[in-house]
Amino acid sequence: xxxxxxxxxxxxxxxxxxxxxxxxxxxxxxxxxxxxxxxxxxxxxxxxxxxxxxxxxxxxxxxxxxxxxxxxxxxxxxxxxxxxxxxxxxxxxxxxxxxxxxxxxxxxxxxxxxxxxxxxxxxxxxxxxxxxxxxxxxxxxxxxxxxxxxxxxxxxxxxxxxxxxxxxxxxxxxxxxxxxx
Numbered sequence: 001x002x003x004x005x006x007x008x009x010x011x012x013x014x015x016x017x018x019x020x021x022x023x024x025x026x027x028x029x030x031x032x033x034x035x036x037x038x039x040x041x042x043x044x045x046x047x048x049x050x051x052x053x054x055x056x057x058x059x060x061x062x063x064x065x066x067x068x069x070x071x072x073x074x075x076x077x078x079x080x081x082x083x084x085x086x087x088x089x090x091x092x093x094x095x096x097x098x099x100x101x102x103x104x105x106x107x108x109x110x111x112x113x114x115x116x117x118x119x120x121x122x123x124x125x126x127x128x129x130x131x132x133x134x135x136x137x138x139x140x141x142x143x144x145x146x147x148x149x150x151x152x153x154x155x156x157x158x159x160x161x162x163x164x165x166x167x168x169x170x171x172x173x174x175x176x177x178x179x180x181x
Contacts, residue, residue: 001052001063005087006145008049010076015041017075019110019122024081026119037101037108037124041073048145049080051087051097054135060109060127063141064100067127070143071102077110080142081120088114089140097140100127 018040019025020032032038049072054063064070072080077099081088089095096111107127115121125131133139 001141002055003050003052004140005051006048008051008080008084008145010047010049010079012046013044013073013075013079015044015073015075017078019074019077019124022078024078024120025112025122027115027121029123031124035103035108035124035126036106037103039103041075041102044073044076047076049076050143050145052141052143054133054137054139054141056135057132058135059130059132060098060100060125061130063098063133064107064109064127067100067102067107069146071100071107072142072144074101074103074110077101077112077142081112087140087142088112088120089138095137095139096123097142099142 018032018038020028020038022028080099088097096113099110099112101108101110109125109127109129111123111125113121
C-alpha cells in the first residue's frame with residue numbers, strides 16, 4: 001500500500017453516532033442492521049489518521065491485518081467523511097474508500113463511494129468477506145496512524161531529553177541524537 005495522506009487529526013468523539021442513522025449518505029446498505037453492524041463504541045480518544053491506497057490486489061483480511069489496532073469507530077468514520085470529502089474517490093463504486101470498524105465482537109468494513117450524481121453510498125462487508133479487490137481501481141483505506149512520522153513541527157514539541165525503550169536521546173539543533181551520557 002502507498003501512503004497518500006498522514007497526520008489527519010481526528011478529535012476526541014463520543015462514539016455514539018452510527019452510519020445507519022447518518023444523513024451524509026444518499027444510500028445506506030441495510031446490512032448495517034442485518035449483520036448487527038450498528039452498535040455504538042463509546043468515547044474515542046483523539047488520534048491521527050492516514051489514507052493509504054492499494055498497490056496490489058488484496059482481500060480485507062490482508063488489508064486490515066491487525067484489526068484490533070486498525071479499527072475506527074463509526075463516529076470517527078463519519079467525522080472523516082464530513083471533514084475530508086476531498087480524499088474520497090469520485091469514480092463510482094469501482095473506487096471505494098474502506099474503513100474498518102468493530103460492532104460488538106465483530107469486525108466490519110464500510111465501503112464508501114460517490115455514485116455518479118447520486119451522492120454518497122455506503123456498503124458494509126464482514127471482515128472475512130474473501131473478495132479480492134483489484135488494485136487497478138486504487139481503492140483507499142483510512143486507518144489510525146500506527147507510526148508517528150517525526151517532522152520538524154512535532155520535533156519542536158519534544159522534551160530536551162527523550163527516553164525510548166531505555167535509550168536516552170537529546171535534542172540538538174532540531175534533531176534527536178543518542179545521548180551517551
